[in-house]
Amino acid sequence: MNGNRTASGAVKWVLIWISVSFIGLMLLVPLCLVITESLRDGWKTYLQAVADEYTVKAFLLTLQATVTAVLLNTVFGLFASWLITKFHFKGKKLLTTMIDIPVTVSPIIAGLIYVLTFGRQSFLYPYLQAAGIQIVFAVPGIVLATIFVTFPFISRELIPVLEAQGTDEEEAAALMGAGGFTIFRRVTFPHMKWAFLYGITLCTARAMGEFGAVSVLSGHLRGKTNTLPLHVEILYNEFKYVPSFAVASVLVIMAVVILIIRSIVEYKGKKRV
Amino acid sequence: MYVELKNINKTFGDYKASDAVTFGIKKGKLVGLLGPSGSGKTTILRMIAGLEEPDEGEIIIDGKVVNHIPASKRGIGFVFQNYALFRYMTVYENIAFGLRVQKANKKAIDVRVKELVALIGLEGLEKRYPSQLSGGQKQRVAFARALAPNPHLLLLDEPFAAIDAKVRQELRSWLKDMIERLGITSIFVTHDQEEAIEVADEIIITNKGRIEQMGTPIKIYQNPKTSFVASFFGRASRIENYHGFQCFDQVAGAKQAFIRPEFVRVTKKSEVQKYKSSVSEGIVEQVSFRGDNTELRIRVDDMAVIAKRRLEEEIVEVGEKVDVFLYRIFVVDEEKVYLLENKSLKDDSVFI
Amino acid sequence: MNKNQKNKRVIPGFGISMGVTLTMLGLIVLIPLASLVVYMAQMGIGEIIQTITRERVLASFRVSFMTAFIASAINAVMGLILAWVLVRYEFPGKRILDGMIELPFALPTAVAGIALTSLTSDQGWIGSFFSKFGIKIAYTRIGITIALIFIGIPFVVRSVQPVLEKLDASYEEAAGALGAGPFTIFWRVIFPELSSALFTGFGLAFGRCLGEYGSVVFIAGNKPYYTEITPLIIMSKLQEYDYASAAAIALVMLLAAFLVLFLINMIQARNTKIILTGG
Numbered sequence: 001m002n003g004n005r006t007a008s009g010a011v012k013w014v015l016i017w018i019s020v021s022f023i024g025l026m027l028l029v030p031l032c033l034v035i036t037e038s039l040r041d042g043w044k045t046y047l048q049a050v051a052d053e054y055t056v057k058a059f060l061l062t063l064q065a066t067v068t069a070v071l072l073n074t075v076f077g078l079f080a081s082w083l084i085t086k087f088h089f090k091g092k093k094l095l096t097t098m099i100d101i102p103v104t105v106s107p108i109i110a111g112l113i114y115v116l117t118f119g120r121q122s123f124l125y126p127y128l129q130a131a132g133i134q135i136v137f138a139v140p141g142i143v144l145a146t147i148f149v150t151f152p153f154i155s156r157e158l159i160p161v162l163e164a165q166g167t168d169e170e171e172a173a174a175l176m177g178a179g180g181f182t183i184f185r186r187v188t189f190p191h192m193k194w195a196f197l198y199g200i201t202l203c204t205a206r207a208m209g210e211f212g213a214v215s216v217l218s219g220h221l222r223g224k225t226n227t228l229p230l231h232v233e234i235l236y237n238e239f240k241y242v243p244s245f246a247v248a249s250v251l252v253i254m255a256v257v258i259l260i261i262r263s264i265v266e267y268k269g270k271k272r273v
Numbered sequence: 274m275y276v277e278l279k280n281i282n283k284t285f286g287d288y289k290a291s292d293a294v295t296f297g298i299k300k301g302k303l304v305g306l307l308g309p310s311g312s313g314k315t316t317i318l319r320m321i322a323g324l325e326e327p328d329e330g331e332i333i334i335d336g337k338v339v340n341h342i343p344a345s346k347r348g349i350g351f352v353f354q355n356y357a358l359f360r361y362m363t364v365y366e367n368i369a370f371g372l373r374v375q376k377a378n379k380k381a382i383d384v385r386v387k388e389l390v391a392l393i394g395l396e397g398l399e400k401r402y403p404s405q406l407s408g409g410q411k412q413r414v415a416f417a418r419a420l421a422p423n424p425h426l427l428l429l430d431e432p433f434a435a436i437d438a439k440v441r442q443e444l445r446s447w448l449k450d451m452i453e454r455l456g457i458t459s460i461f462v463t464h465d466q467e468e469a470i471e472v473a474d475e476i477i478i479t480n481k482g483r484i485e486q487m488g489t490p491i492k493i494y495q496n497p498k499t500s501f502v503a504s505f506f507g508r509a510s511r512i513e514n515y516h517g518f519q520c521f522d523q524v525a526g527a528k529q530a531f532i533r534p535e536f537v538r539v540t541k542k543s544e545v546q547k548y549k550s551s552v553s554e555g556i557v558e559q560v561s562f563r564g565d566n567t568e569l570r571i572r573v574d575d576m577a578v579i580a581k582r583r584l585e586e587e588i589v590e591v592g593e594k595v596d597v598f599l600y601r602i603f604v605v606d607e608e609k610v611y612l613l614e615n616k617s618l619k620d621d622s623v624f625i
Numbered sequence: 626m627n628k629n630q631k632n633k634r635v636i637p638g639f640g641i642s643m644g645v646t647l648t649m650l651g652l653i654v655l656i657p658l659a660s661l662v663v664y665m666a667q668m669g670i671g672e673i674i675q676t677i678t679r680e681r682v683l684a685s686f687r688v689s690f691m692t693a694f695i696a697s698a699i700n701a702v703m704g705l706i707l708a709w710v711l712v713r714y715e716f717p718g719k720r721i722l723d724g725m726i727e728l729p730f731a732l733p734t735a736v737a738g739i740a741l742t743s744l745t746s747d748q749g750w751i752g753s754f755f756s757k758f759g760i761k762i763a764y765t766r767i768g769i770t771i772a773l774i775f776i777g778i779p780f781v782v783r784s785v786q787p788v789l790e791k792l793d794a795s796y797e798e799a800a801g802a803l804g805a806g807p808f809t810i811f812w813r814v815i816f817p818e819l820s821s822a823l824f825t826g827f828g829l830a831f832g833r834c835l836g837e838y839g840s841v842v843f844i845a846g847n848k849p850y851y852t853e854i855t856p857l858i859i860m861s862k863l864q865e866y867d868y869a870s871a872a873a874i875a876l877v878m879l880l881a882a883f884l885v886l887f888l889i890n891m892i893q894a895r896n897t898k899i900i901l902t903g904g
Binding site: 011012015016018019020022023026027028029030031033034037072075076079080082083086087095098099101102104105106107108109111112113114115116117119121122144147148151167170171174175179180183184202205206208209210211212215216228229230232233236241244245248251252255256258259260262263 | 635636637638639641642643645646649650653654655656657658660661664703706707709710711714716718720722723724725726727728729730731732733734735736737739740741743744749750751774775778807832835836837838839843856859860863868871872875878879882883885886
């Protein structure tokens with residue numbers, strides 16, 4: 001495996017240097033900037049911004065939206081990937097494409113369509129108003145938007161793995177009389193463990209960081225309908241740069257944690273194979 | 274010697290792929306590297322090609338030590354087990370590749386490619402992509418591609434392993450024919466004995482990274498030099514203690530023996546047997562039809578012996594008591610293999 | 626067909642999976658999308674065309690398209706280099722590099738937005754360096770492109786990496802044995818194998834860049850006709866409660882995104898065809 005595979009030493013190191021510089025510049029530097037800017041006025045200001053009442057409320061809302069989205073999309077992901085990989089039926093390709101739509105749609109448009117569906121000029125509005133439910137510019141809208149943009153994340157991770165696994169094992173188990181849930185738990189799940197974790201990680205990351213769609217549906221009411229990213233935006237637009245970066249740094253830390261988790265999951269997954 | 278390997282050693286991790294490998298191949302010969310999986314034969318081939326580097330030792334091609342010459346400059350043609358045809362190029366482009374690299378002129382390339390396409394019998398298929406060809410066709414294109422730049426040495430790595438059994442036969446004779454016509458020195462790797470016997474002028478038997486024996490197929494068959502070759506080549510039964518068969522000389526320190534089916538003559542109690550006094554009695558354990566003969570497994574004392582009977586002979590049944598006569602056996606000690614003849618054969622003057 | 630029907634009966638759960646899948650898909654994706662279409666139908670073609678052909682809107686299309694294209698092209702080249710380096714070479718810190726690639730996915734776009742803006746503004750670490758030469762980055766199209774490069778990094782790398790990892794060594798060995806040098810091998814043997822994945826990655830990045838909002842809205846400055854991207858116009862219209870215009874423009878964007886997806890699928894299919902059946 002030597003000779004032709006490794007290009008001459010010079011080419012190799014030039015390419016490595018280019019790659020490291022590119023990533024360093026594009027990814028590492030911005031991260032460092034967030035940290036340094038957030039600490040510019042010292043630890044006290046930092047902690048003040050982070051522990052601020054509105055920040056905490058924003059954090060809780062982000063958490064609420066994320067957990068809801070991840071739970072619902074996990075349920076969806078499990079059923080959808082089971083449906084698509086274990087059965088043949090007409091329109092399967094169309095279904096798969098439709099499930100992937102949220103990934104290709106711009107977040108702003110995602111927000112827009114929810115506004116059109118549940119907002120003032122929609123045909124559902126009178127019913128919602130009668131029931132006292134407000135979706136647009138309120139928490140439910142934010143949660144819905146988060147669900148939408150992360151909708152296929154888990155199914156997209158599970159489907160390739162389950163496709164590669166095939167249906168033989170499940171058929172064998174079914175023929176031996178095992179019920180659906182048992183088959184899933186003991187035959188299918190072990191195969192998809194790591195892809196499953198990976199999908200949940202991705203879904204969580206995206207849900208926490210969603211900005212555009214949530215921005216459309218939020219009333220931008222501080223303490224009520226602001227997620228953490230929205231809070232960052234508000235502070236920045238008010239020229240409160242240091243607090244803005246302080247809150248941003250919280251998100252950065254969460255992102256780095258997620259990356260580390262993802263690396264571990266991937267490493268464990270590859271080791272198994 | 275056109276190709277020589279001198280004291281080659283190669284280790285992958287803790288796996289010794291080549292252990293003091295030394296041999297030489299004359300120009301124009303077609304040599305087969307034969308051995309079980311993991312015996313190091315492919316490693317040898319790849320080192321000659323330059324796709325691997327030996328840890329120690331010299332590889333000499335046409336008088337030159339080539340250890341440090343990269344594969345692309347050794348002037349060899351290599352045919353891979355899974356063809357490795359470039360998937361995004363047509364048959365024509367695949368074959369022309371080596372010539373294009375050499376920057377030959379367009380006309381010359383065209384002539385040569387057409388010549389090779391005719392040689393391999395695939396006229397009309399030049400514009401096809403590899404995925405549109407059958408296994409046998411792909412292998413022929415791989416062969417043509419390797420030959421296009423006029424290499425001095427042709428190396429083939431298990432060229433027929435991935436091909437259907439029936440097509441394999443045809444392709445084997447075709448390949449041997451081609452190589453003889455072109456007169457190019459060739460080395461191929463195989464784990465299939467029949468293939469090695471049929472195609473190669475000479476065979477090199479490998480085992481656990483070492484060369485066991487080198488010679489023409491017949492010589493190796495009739496005169497195995499090591500116990501591995503005696504047991505590996507041909508279909509032999511292994512006997513732990515041959516003294517149970519009294520009619521053979523004793524060899525000091527050697528107890529293990531190999532018996533080839535053709536050394537054994539099995540006769541029914543009712544049939545004529547010349548050396549009735551020298552037979553051993555055995556019970557038939559298994560009878561299997563093998564297409565052009567019947568194979569028997571016979572238990573003599575506590576030893577199992579494989580023998581054959583022709584289809585015209587009377588049927589032998591399981592459980593039947595039969596006479597087993599051994600013409601000769603291979604007896605092995607630590608190092609050597611001895612071919613012993615049944616002593617009764619010498620006293621041919623003694624008749625019943 | 627027989628086996629398919631048998632499949633449905635042998636493995637349990639078809640009914641409930643179909644039910645759950647369709648219900649959730651319908652409620653969360655299809656119905657909201659449908660309301661866009663319904664809303665559009667109410668508008669009438671004439672009004673729609675008028676909306677989307679307004680100068681400002683057309684300018685935003687141009688800005689979005691161009692910046693997305695350039696950013697994705699840069700990512701295509703860099704992504705190829707990154708994938709190559711990660712698969713073929715060993716060097717200290719490689720695992721960290723590999724792990725960082727997903728950062729644009731994990732980081733909220735707003736955070737990326739403010740960080741990049743700060744970095745490239747005239748007082749920022751990088752912006753100050755360039756402003757000495759009179760080059761402004763933040764609040765210009767260059768800034769937009771940089772933000773788009775940031776978010777598009779993972780697409781090409783992760784698209785090409787698996788293909789490169791699985792690439793059979795024997796193709797390169799065959800080419801090498803035939804006398805080809807490393808560059809020839811790369812261009813004529815390896816690259817064709819990667820081109821499909823490269824296109825897919827480019828297409829995905831491009832689609833994402835077209836619709837990106839969070840990371841761009843801060844750095845763009847949002848000057849109409851100059852640095853106003855389409856998602857931003859939609860946002861402005863929404864804030865003005867001009868749902869009609871917002872919807873019309875959104876429709877164009879959706880169509881563009883679907884077109885890109887369609888093209889990617891076609892190229893992928895064509896390449897698979899060549900490998901599997903010879904084109």
